[in-house]
Amino acid sequence: MLIQSHIVDLPTPSGVMRTYVHRPAGEGAYPAILFYSEIFQQTGPIERSAKIMAGHGYVVLVPEVFHELNPIGTVLAYDDAGRDKGNADKAAKAVTAYDADNAAMIAWLDQQAFCNGQIGAMGFCLGGHLAFRAALQPQVKATACFYATDLHSQVIPNPPGQHSMERLADIGGELLMIWGKRDPHIPAEGRARVYAQLSAADLRFTWHEFNGQHAFMRDEGERYDPELALLGYQLALGLLRRALR
Template sequence: MKIQSHFVDLETPTGIMRTYIHRPVDDGAFPVILFYSEIFQQTGPIERAARLMASHGYAVLVPEVFHELNPIGTVLGYDDAGRDKGNADKEAKDVQGYDSDNRAMIDWVVKQPWSNGHIGAMGYCIGGHLAFRAALQPEVKGTACFYATDLHIQKIPNQPGQHSMDRLADIQGELLMIWGKQDNHVPREGLDKIHQLLNQTDITFTWHEFNAEHAFMRDEGDGGRYDAQTAMIGYQLALNLFSRRLR
């Protein structure tokens, strides 16, 4: 489908959050995907991924995940300075800020004429974790998490009992968990811990591990990680999930 792109500046309890919207140009109401970026915010690869998903008939919202900590429109580079700033932002923002961001997007998007009210979430890297965090919202029916960082450790600032893995009972939708076996951000023991905790619940989830590195979905930066063939499988798995859960 042909798509259009625009943005909205949403009010949140922690400030204005610019949110980029990619959706079909056709008239009608479409399922919504809340799409969470890496620490670099909406870079070229993230925008291309969001537009790809939108072209399959979804309204895709990409929030600036660290809006409290940067000027509106900030995009960090895939370099040492960008990584240092993004990681510092990740360690500065309290996890409850993501919850209020999610609430603001959901409350806004369900009122839009081009939304059918069926909501999913998707994200890469820290965005995979933030998509997982979005799954705590009761409206989120399906969530695709790509190599989600910091689910296995207490890295993002949070209060006792507020780590994402402490709140599995709040997840009502289906999860799609996708990992790279050669990902040095989530070691084998971390994967095993997350898998074990999910298996102890009644959550419907699928678990996929590929011979790929961290950020294998990203078609720019950190040369050598991008795996186009595996990335296409990842997109198809996500589209399968959303077609079943959001339509």
């Protein structure tokens, strides 16, 4: 499917949020995916991943997750400086601020003729957590979380009672949780804790642990695993097709 890309700057309570839109080029109304990047914002690998999903018939929105902390258009490099800046931004933004970002994107989609009102979410690393956070929105019917960081920890600032794992009762859609067993950022005991909490909450979720490293979906760098990446896309597309079409 041919796609087109454009930019929209959305107002949020904490300032303008640049959002990259990738969607089918043909006429018609399509389901949407709120698509969340790593701490580096929309890098080349994130843009390519978003376009892959758009090419399967989805309106894909990629927000600048740290829009209130950086100039519009900021992309951090996959190096030590970029990692340090991204982690500092992650530690500076409260998890509840992402709720307003999600609401802004959903409100904008409601006004677009090319969106049919069916909404899912997907993300990698920090974005896996933010996709999980988006699942708290009642409009989000399916969510694919790839190696979601900090669900098992308290790194992201959380007001009392607002940690994402403390709000499982607000998740109404289906979850797809994908992990790498060789991921040092989310150890086995952390994954086990998340699994136990999702099970206790009786949520609808599918769980996959692959023999991959952190960021095995990123098509840049030595941790990229093309075979696992293809499988990951297939699993996400299967979930979204079942839930949104």
